[in-house]
Amino acid sequence: MSAQRSARxxxxxxxLGYALVLPSLxxxxxxVFYPFVKNFSLALHRTPxxxxxxxxxxxxxxxxDVLSSSEFHKSLRITIxxxxxxxxxxxxxxxxxxxxxxxxxxxxGIYRTIFSSTVATSVAAASVIFWTLFNPxxxxxTYWMGRSGDLGVLxxxxxxxxxxxxxxxxxxxxxxxxxxxxxxxxVPDDLYEAAAVDGADGARRFWHVTLPMLSPTLFFSAVxxxxxxxxxxxxxxxxxxxGPDDATxxxxxxxxxxxxxxxxxxxxxxxxxxxxxxVLILTIVQLRVAERRVSYAR
Amino acid sequence: MSGITLSGVTKRFxxxxxxxxxxxxxxxHELLVLLGPSGCGKSTLLRMIAGxxxxxxxxxxxxxxxxxxxxxxxxxxxxxxxSYALYPHMTVRANIEFPLRSRKVPKDQRALQVAxxxxxxxxxxxxxxxxxxxxxxxxxxxxxxxAVVRRPAAFLMDEPLSNLDAKLRAATRIxxxxxxxxxxxxxxxxxxxxxxxxxxxxxVAILDRGVLQQLGSPQEVYDRPANLFVARFxxxxxxxxxxxxxxxxxxxxxxxxxxxxxxxxxxxxxxxxxDGLLEIVLxxxxxxxxxxxxxxxxxxxxxxxxxxxxxxxxxxxxRLGDGQLVTVRQGSHLPAPPAKSSVRLAVRVExxxxxxxxxxxxxx
Amino acid sequence: xxxxxxxxxxxxxALIVLFPIYITVVNSLLRPDQIxxxxxxxxxxxxxxxxxxxxWEGGHIGRYMLxxxxxxxxxxxxxxxxxxxxxxxxxxxxxxxxxxxxVVFLTTMMIPFEVVFFTNYQTIADLGLLNTYGGLILPxxxxxxxxxxxxxxxxxxxxxLRDAAALDGYGHWRFLWRVAVPLARxxxxxxxxxxxxxxxxxxLWPLIVTDDDRARTVQVGLAQLRREALNDINVTFxxxxxxxxxxxxxxxxxxxxxxxxxxxxxxxx
Ligand SMILES: Nc1ncnc2c1ncn2[C@@H]1O[C@H](COP(=O)(O)OP(=O)(O)OP(=O)(O)O)[C@@H](O)[C@H]1O
Ligand SMILES: [Mg+2]
Numbered sequence: 001m002s003a004q005r006s007a008r009x010x011x012x013x014x015x016l017g018y019a020l021v022l023p024s025l026x027x028x029x030x031x032v033f034y035p036f037v038k039n040f041s042l043a044l045h046r047t048p049x050x051x052x053x054x055x056x057x058x059x060x061x062x063x064x065d066v067l068s069s070s071e072f073h074k075s076l077r078i079t080i081x082x083x084x085x086x087x088x089x090x091x092x093x094x095x096x097x098x099x100x101x102x103x104x105x106x107x108x109g110i111y112r113t114i115f116s117s118t119v120a121t122s123v124a125a126a127s128v129i130f131w132t133l134f135n136p137x138x139x140x141x142t143y144w145m146g147r148s149g150d151l152g153v154l155x156x157x158x159x160x161x162x163x164x165x166x167x168x169x170x171x172x173x174x175x176x177x178x179x180x181x182x183x184x185x186x187v188p189d190d191l192y193e194a195a196a197v198d199g200a201d202g203a204r205r206f207w208h209v210t211l212p213m214l215s216p217t218l219f220f221s222a223v224x225x226x227x228x229x230x231x232x233x234x235x236x237x238x239x240x241x242x243g244p245d246d247a248t249x250x251x252x253x254x255x256x257x258x259x260x261x262x263x264x265x266x267x268x269x270x271x272x273x274x275x276x277x278x279v280l281i282l283t284i285v286q287l288r289v290a291e292r293r294v295s296y297a298r
Numbered sequence: 299m300s301g302i303t304l305s306g307v308t309k310r311f312x313x314x315x316x317x318x319x320x321x322x323x324x325x326x327h328e329l330l331v332l333l334g335p336s337g338c339g340k341s342t343l344l345r346m347i348a349g350x351x352x353x354x355x356x357x358x359x360x361x362x363x364x365x366x367x368x369x370x371x372x373x374x375x376x377x378x379x380x381s382y383a384l385y386p387h388m389t390v391r392a393n394i395e396f397p398l399r400s401r402k403v404p405k406d407q408r409a410l411q412v413a414x415x416x417x418x419x420x421x422x423x424x425x426x427x428x429x430x431x432x433x434x435x436x437x438x439x440x441x442x443x444x445a446v447v448r449r450p451a452a453f454l455m456d457e458p459l460s461n462l463d464a465k466l467r468a469a470t471r472i473x474x475x476x477x478x479x480x481x482x483x484x485x486x487x488x489x490x491x492x493x494x495x496x497x498x499x500x501x502v503a504i505l506d507r508g509v510l511q512q513l514g515s516p517q518e519v520y521d522r523p524a525n526l527f528v529a530r531f532x533x534x535x536x537x538x539x540x541x542x543x544x545x546x547x548x549x550x551x552x553x554x555x556x557x558x559x560x561x562x563x564x565x566x567x568x569x570x571x572x573d574g575l576l577e578i579v580l581x582x583x584x585x586x587x588x589x590x591x592x593x594x595x596x597x598x599x600x601x602x603x604x605x606x607x608x609x610x611x612x613x614x615x616x617r618l619g620d621g622q623l624v625t626v627r628q629g630s631h632l633p634a635p636p637a638k639s640s641v642r643l644a645v646r647v648e649x650x651x652x653x654x655x656x657x658x659x660x661x662x
Numbered sequence: 663x664x665x666x667x668x669x670x671x672x673x674x675x676a677l678i679v680l681f682p683i684y685i686t687v688v689n690s691l692l693r694p695d696q697i698x699x700x701x702x703x704x705x706x707x708x709x710x711x712x713x714x715x716x717x718w719e720g721g722h723i724g725r726y727m728l729x730x731x732x733x734x735x736x737x738x739x740x741x742x743x744x745x746x747x748x749x750x751x752x753x754x755x756x757x758x759x760x761x762x763x764x765v766v767f768l769t770t771m772m773i774p775f776e777v778v779f780f781t782n783y784q785t786i787a788d789l790g791l792l793n794t795y796g797g798l799i800l801p802x803x804x805x806x807x808x809x810x811x812x813x814x815x816x817x818x819x820x821x822x823l824r825d826a827a828a829l830d831g832y833g834h835w836r837f838l839w840r841v842a843v844p845l846a847r848x849x850x851x852x853x854x855x856x857x858x859x860x861x862x863x864x865x866l867w868p869l870i871v872t873d874d875d876r877a878r879t880v881q882v883g884l885a886q887l888r889r890e891a892l893n894d895i896n897v898t899f900x901x902x903x904x905x906x907x908x909x910x911x912x913x914x915x916x917x918x919x920x921x922x923x924x925x926x927x928x929x930x931x
Contacts, residue, residue: 014757035781400831
């Protein structure tokens with residue numbers, strides 16, 4: 001009797017549980033898992049040259065083709081260059097600003113607001129702003145560099161990626177500053193006091209107390225920053241459209257072009273899977289390190 | 299009318315039996331204390347009465363109604379938790395009102411009942427505060443008010459005073475007893491504190507490892523503990539329990555402990571004889587042992603280990619010849635024997651208890 | 663002296679960080695010929711507000727901002743709502759497969775949108791939702807990250823509160839809304855602000871699923887404005903300022919929640 005009732009209550013609870021999870025699951029199913037799995041099928045089929053023709057199953061041929069193509073290699077190299085250009089600089093800048101603004105001094109609130117301010121800009125807004133700054137005719141950066149009228153920095157294959165990186169770093173300063181400040185807040189004050197009692201000066205304190213205590217934050221920011229950089233799209237589309245001469249054609253932009261310019265979702269799928277694998281590796285590294293740190297802490 | 303009857307109530311968590319075949323009745327208007335050491339299943343039993351925990355076996359009645367199949371909210375019980383379980387984001391008023399809202403009590407009726415409960419627990423000035431702005435004692439009273447406000451058939455309280463400091467606990471104990479009397483409430487009160495149990499309970503149910511050991515008035519469980527567990531659990535300092543051989547010296551039954559012998563109470567002796575026991579555990583409360591002068595017959599020889607001075611009294615711990623310890627509780631005006639000295643301890647046999655050394659059961 | 667040095671350094675850095683924003687505001691108030699003049703004007707000596715009107719009406723920024731507001735609100739409300747429901751199930755209800763389903767939720771965090779966007783485009787097209795708010799909102803309604811964060815918050819709700827509520831006559835549904843969610847309010851707020859920020863800034867998805875004004879969001883509108891309004895570059899600047907206003911308000915009004923939202927992941931890691 002009681003068993004029956006409790007079985008009924010448990011069934012009711014379980015049913016409610018499924019009902020609450022279901023809406024999210026449907027969305028995930030349609031917009032995450034289905035397209036994710038679809039990528040593998042797309043990768044195995046070659047897209048016909050003319051729409052309307054049937055797709056042809058080619059096994060791993062297309063995968064091999066794409067992965068060994070110089071176009072993919074170049075795109076991957078550019079993406080990695082972009083990551084290297086944006087992530088370390090972003091972290092160092094964010095750390096510098098956070099350390100300078102950390103002390104409880106008069107007026108620090110204003111500096112903190114200013115340094116956080118770029119989170120209020122979107123990628124598109126930042127890109128439009130920097131596009132004008134880099135513009136050969138009206139751009140102030142060009143003017144101050146004495147390059148007015150020359151080939152614009154965005155049209156020069158040697159400088160285009162750097163210009164895109166500068167835009168990205170600026171737009172991410174706010175986020176980087178906020179993350180680093182939160183990390184600094186986690187460094188217990190008594191550690192500083194202990195260091196001060198030990199007679200460590202500012203620089204030594206930074207290297208021997210602050211930086212080690214901040215290493216989880218730095219590491220996390222590096223991984224998350226890299227993942228974000230691997231997914232960069234908006235700044236490329238607005239600033240350079242992947243050009244000049246593919247100098248800024250990062251992975252996601254080339255996927256976009258494959259699908260929406262060349263109509264070749266087979267090739268795009270292979271690249272998308274590659275992108276997924278990269279992000280997956282970064283995530284696993286991040287989780288592994290976090291796990292190890294937890295077990296150290298115990 | 300609103301008594302609670304448990305029959306054969308059992309709860310298993312996997313392999314552990316938290317509550318083992320407990321049967322008891324809580325009378326209407328009674329404050330029954332569930333007492334036992336940590337982990338003995340008190341909370342589990344209380345939560346089964348509340349319906350928060352499923353029973354593995356058994357039956358629970360509230361009044362005449364079997365409530366096994368009744369949802370917690372329909373059992374007409376209110377519970378007071380050890381942590382008080384106040385809703386931190388609500389004011390005191392909203393907290394007290396909360397159980398009424400779900401029961402669709404009309405608004406002005408609600409306000410009336412809240413005011414009344416607040417008045418009763420002296421919370422009228424705090425109604426608009428959040429729990430975080432109250433002291434521990436005030437929070438505790440809010441928890442009580444929230445229980446009182448809907449006038450349930452019975453209250454379940456799980457160590458409601460254990461988060462208070464000693465002084466406040468003593469004061470609140472008295473208030474709770476007062477409240478129970480005023481409301482004529484039926485209360486099942488869980489505690490591991492025997493002082494609470496003895497001072498508050500109309501009756502005390504003592505649990506050990508999920509098994510009900512004894513159910514009786516505080517005086518009963520103190521004067522006639524049903525078994526060794528109860529004997530040792532109730533009373534501070536705990537009862538002396540000394541093991542000895544059963545002998546007959548010149549027609550009278552005697553417990554022989556080392557070289558000494560203590561005469562047995564007649565009823566116990568008969569029971570022991572009926573069970574054919576060779577050994578027995580003699581139980582004597584420390585206040586029923588005296589230090590006597592050398593040569594007193596029927597006394598035990600002991601070496602003083604330590605003397606604890608508590609101001610109004612002192613505890614002399616002596617070691618018998620065979621190594622067993624005996625505590626003597628005596629007034630602080632009496633001279634304390636020096637440590638390591640030899641003393642004679644006389645047992646007031648008329649207050650002694652006898653237990654079966656194997657089962658722990660009381661003899662006689 | 664060292665203090666003065668610190669302030670000097672801080673101020674210089676603040677100027678550098680602020681400069682692009684400053685020049686954007688200034689240029690939105692200048693005439694195109696003033697912007698192009700050399701040496702450049704760095705102060706709006708004679709502010710012109712016409713560019714804002716032009717961006718709002720001629721550049722359709724008004725319409726795009728409305729679209730953005732609708733889409734962003736939809737995504738934010740949907741994400742928070744769905745995350746609350748799922749997180750409650752994971753934290754308070756027992757059902758077969760709960761652990762597995764939770765892992766499924768976590769797994770979604772490892773699949774970036776950039777890996778699946780083109781198939782999602784096809785799905786939205788097949789559903790006939792191109793150029794609609796629904797098409798912009800639907801793919802982002804669920805969030806594994808949000809469900810994870812809220813579950814953590816719910817797990818800190820003491821079990822005795824649930825028991826007390828059960829005795830007080832509150833079932834799961836009412837307990838969820840009257841106790842669990844209010845107690846998790848800081849997390850809900852952080853999550854909402856975070857969702858707003860990321861939804862407002864989206865670019866790739868609105869770019870591909872809109873090709874007319876009906877649902878186009880302001881981020882795509884900015885890129886379009888920049889392309890079309892080269893002769894009135896001040897209008898582009900005005901558009902950027904307008905498009906940033908909601909986020910500026912968000913930053914100023916909800917700085918604490920924003921910081922919490924942005925660092926939530928960092929604390930976990
Ligand atoms: N949900 C559960 N799952 C498994 N075992 C449990 C559970 N709840 C309680 N137990 C076990 O049941 C036994 C009784 O627990 P209970 O909480 O009833 O003890 P208690 O007498 O209230 O102790 P305390 O005085 O410490 O509160 C303990 O051994 C405990 O470990
Ligand atoms: Mg307990």
